Amino acid sequence: MSWEVVIGLEIHTQLATKSKIFSGASTAYGAEPNTQACLVDLGYPGVLPVLNEEVVHMAAMFGLAVGATVAPRSVFARKNYFYPDLPKGYQISQYELPIVEHGELFITDDEGDEKRIGITRAHLEEDAGKSIHEGLDRSSGIDLNRAGTPLLEIVSEPDIRSAKEAVAYMRKIHTIVRYLGISDGNMQEGSFRCDANVSVRPRGQEEFGTRTEIKNLNSFRFVERAINYEIERQIDLIEDGGEVVQETRLYDAAKDETRSMRSKEEANDYRYFPDPDLLPVEISAEYIEDVREQLPELPDAKQHRFVDEYDLKNADAAQLTISRPLADYYETAVAASEAKPKVVANWVIGDLLGALNKEGLGLADSRISAEDLAGLVTRIHDNTISGKIAKQVFEAMWSGEGTADEIIEAKGLKQITDSSAIEAVVDKVIEANPGQVAEYKAGKDKLIGFFVGQVMKETKGQANPGQVNQILKQKLSD
DSSP, X not given: OOEEEEEEEEEEEEOOOSBOSSSSOBOOTTOOTTSSXXXXXXXXXXXXXXXXXXXXXXXXXXXXXXXXXXXXXXXXXXXXXOOTTXXXXXXEEEOSSOSEEEEEXXXXXXXXXXXXXXXXXXXXXXXXXXXXXXXXXXXOEEEOSSTTOEEEEEEEOSOBOSHHHHHHHHHHHHHHHHHHTSOOOOTTTTSEEEEEEEEEEETTOXXXXXXXXXXXXXXXXXXXHHHHHHHHHHHHHHHTTOOOOOEEEEEETTTTEEXXXXXXXXXXXXXXXXXXXXXXXXXXXXXXHHHHHHOOOOHHHHHHHHHHHHOOOHHHHHHHTSSHHHHHHHHHHHHHOSSOHHHHHHIIIIIIHHHHHHTTOOGGGOSSOHHHHHHHHHHHHTXXXXXXXXXXXXXXXXXXXXXXXXXXXXXXXXXXXXXXXXXXXXXXXXXXXXXXXXXXXXXXXXXXXHHHHHHHHHTTXXXXXXXXXXXXXXXXXX
């Protein structure tokens, strides 16, 4: 039987505020347990939550960025459940009236075509604390530093049809929230994670199959692996005569499998009701337009502009716009260089990103500034050095030996462009290789590469390759 996969993602994005959503406690990462939880976070009787205005601004930015409706009126609700890391016995979230609804974004599907993924809603909520089980001698500890941290939960439509599409969608959301500056998207620190709802159905069937939810996936690789495992598990189960049970599952990365965590709750299990301590959030049309004017150029628009303005391939433009700092780096280098934007793109994508990846560094840790990379590419453009010599100069720059000009001068790497000097070397090479000359003249044109190599060897790679080729062909045809 041919099966169709149906996937929806719930992405939890930690908003980049300095204080929590309903208290003044710090959201800084890495503090000692329970040192950043105030009385509001701890759920003490008599304390009242006060909404952090900045989270509303950030949610509105996201909504406008994905073409969604930003609700003029949204309501906070209490989501009731009991768990050790939830001091109040309920989580403040949004239910019937979220702040953002009905958005969309576009990804590249498995066939390489553009595909629309609907965004059902995005709502504000507080995070829970964290249970700690390691190193406590068969006990569990509770760290409430995360309790009250502001989250934007972004819920997709069930439009995703493969694990690869799920990763593409998640990456797109990740890029957007970082472009907007509303989240650092740090998955290792828990700032960006998702739950994946997965089901299968016979191809052509309208009705959805029974879904399972895989909780707390915090890397793109784990999202793909967990979904693929769950797809196979469900198909095997059905084909063996069993039934998929609606439940919440966890992904075990060490074993590369999902396992049952608990039966899946329905909305009525949480007994949602409007939080009596928080007024509805009312947003004016003027406020929304003011937020719209503050939006930066978004990834898709920037990618299209790079293709049109810089004559780049779509794949190169996509890679350069994957993050706002990288796109800014590239544009700074283009503005400072005399070379073509395509050439600059090749150096950023190939050499710079290659060097960063090799050492596991981020762009912020780059040892070569955009202006200095532009200086190097300009020296190729004006024939001061060849592309081959430029690789050597780049390595020296990366090692901290100075700018391109300083290294070229100190190491005597200027390209030889004096035709008479090149002719002298060409004559020497031709004279030293009479056998190859005879073969070339007999029709072995590919031997031109041998002669070019010999000339470059004699000049230590500093002769202008174009001039070398031209002079060689001229003299070998005499």
